Amino acid sequence: MLTNYIPFNITLHNNKIIPVRNIFAFRNICANLFIDKNHIMRYSIKSGDTPTSIAYYLYGSERYEWVIYCTNSIINPYYEWPLSEEDFYEMMESKYFGKKCLFLKMNSFTTNFVVGETITSGATTAIVDAWDRTLQKITIKDQSGAGSFDVNDVVSSSSATGTIARVIDRAESALHHFETIGGLFLDPLVGYLQAYVSSVEETQAVTNMQYEDKLNNSKREIYVLRPEFIRTAENLLIGNINKISEFDAENILL
Numbered sequence: 335m336l337t338n339y340i341p342f343n344i345t346l347h348n349n350k351i352i353p354v355r356n357i358f359a360f361r362n363i364c365a366n367l368f369i370d371k372n373h374i375m376r377y378s379i380k381s382g383d384t385p386t387s388i389a390y391y392l393y394g395s396e397r398y399e400w401v402i403y404c405t406n407s408i409i410n411p412y413y414e415w416p417l418s419e420e421d422f423y424e425m426m427e428s429k430y431f432g433k434k435c436l437f438l439k440m441n442s443f444t445t446n447f448v449v450g451e452t453i454t455s456g457a458t459t460a461i462v463d464a465w466d467r468t469l470q471k472i473t474i475k476d477q478s479g480a481g482s483f484d485v486n487d488v489v490s491s492s493s494a495t496g497t498i499a500r501v502i503d504r505a506e507s508a509l510h511h512f513e514t515i516g517g518l519f520l521d522p523l524v525g526y527l528q529a530y531v532s533s534v535e536e537t538q539a540v541t542n543m544q545y546e547d548k549l550n551n552s553k554r555e556i557y558v559l560r561p562e563f564i565r566t567a568e569n570l571l572i573g574n575i576n577k578i579s580e581f582d583a584e585n586i587l588l
Contacts, residue, residue, distance in 0.1 A: 345397035346568060363574045364404035373563045374405060379416055379554040393564050401567060405557045416553040422546075426506055430542055433463055435508035436483055436498050437531045438470040443496030447472055455487040455498075456480075462491065469522060470496070470531075473505055499531035510545040512538040 344352040354360050377388065385408075389398040408414045417425060447453065447465040453474065458481045460474035472489070483489065487498045502508035509530055512520040520526055520538055530536050540548075559567055 344400045344571070346572070360404070361407050361409055363571065364407055367404060367567055367570050373566075374557045374559055377556050377558040379556060381419060385411065385415070388558065392558055392561050398564060400571075401559050401564065402556070404567070404571075405559050414553065416550050422550055426543070426546060429546075430504075430506040433473055433475045433505035434477070434483075435502040435505050436472045436474060436489065437500040437502070437509070438472070438489075438496035439499040439531070440470065440528060442499075443470060443494050445494045447491055447496075448493045451491045451493060453489045453491045455483055455489045458483055469509060469511075469527060471508070472496075473508075500533055506543040506546075507541050510540050510542045512536065513540055514538065 344354060346352065379388075385399040385402040386396040388402055390396045392398075393401065403409070403411070406414075446467055447462050449462050449465060451462050452459055453462055453472065456479075458477065458479045460477040460483070462472055463475045464473035465471070466473075474483075477483070483498060483501055485498055485501060489496055489498060509527075512522050512526045512530075514520060522530075526536055526538060530539055
């Protein structure tokens with residue numbers, strides 16, 4: 335599983351280990367290293383691929399993982415690398431599972447609900463996990479008490495009140511946004527949201543699950559350096575090493 339940071343060291347061909355102290359300078363250097371598009375090619379990340387495994391496959395050594403980061407200006411693989419099937423499921427479980435979404439009637443709420451506060455409807459209570467004012471959607475967790483949240487129920491908190499128009503029992507299946515077949519975002523307030531909360535099936539509706547899956551898969555198409563240029567890239571990096579580390583080129587060359 336990828337961590338949420340890079341414990342960033344670069345190991346060169348002479349086994350010299352260079353700790354990267356300035357990650358943003360590293361990103362700027364990378365942007366200049368791969369200007370020649372003839373030196374790179376596309377690569378589709380497969381399930382189980384990691385920067386180190388791709389580096390080994392292409393360049394014969396895991397130490398060239400920095401080239402994978404560099405070619406794609408990646409400084410945080412936790413957010414910029416596609417999750418494995420297992421990690422994706424864990425993310426979805428943490429973010430959505432066990433929660434439900436309440437869509438309020440258009441303009442029925444008095445003001446914004448606040449994340450972390452308790453909402454009630456009769457004897458039923460829950461905690462506000464997220465509030466989307468545009469979609470008039472409350473994501474709730476930790477529901478308790480007798481009964482349930484149902485259409486036409488009034489929900490209230492110390493901050494706001496609103497009337498429920500639609501309940502989605504599984505938050506991962508709830509609306510995230512609307513978009514065209516071509517992937518362009520649509521304004522929910524020009525009829526799409528009103529139809530959705532009325533339980534009309536909207537082909538333009540994208541669920542949280544669909545959004546997260548598409549976002550994760552969009553990270554699978556990356557660029558990699560052609561193997562024949564690996565030493566050229568390394569030499570160019572060495573020439574700029576003083577910008578990202580306390581080392582300079584003279585100290586690290588054979």
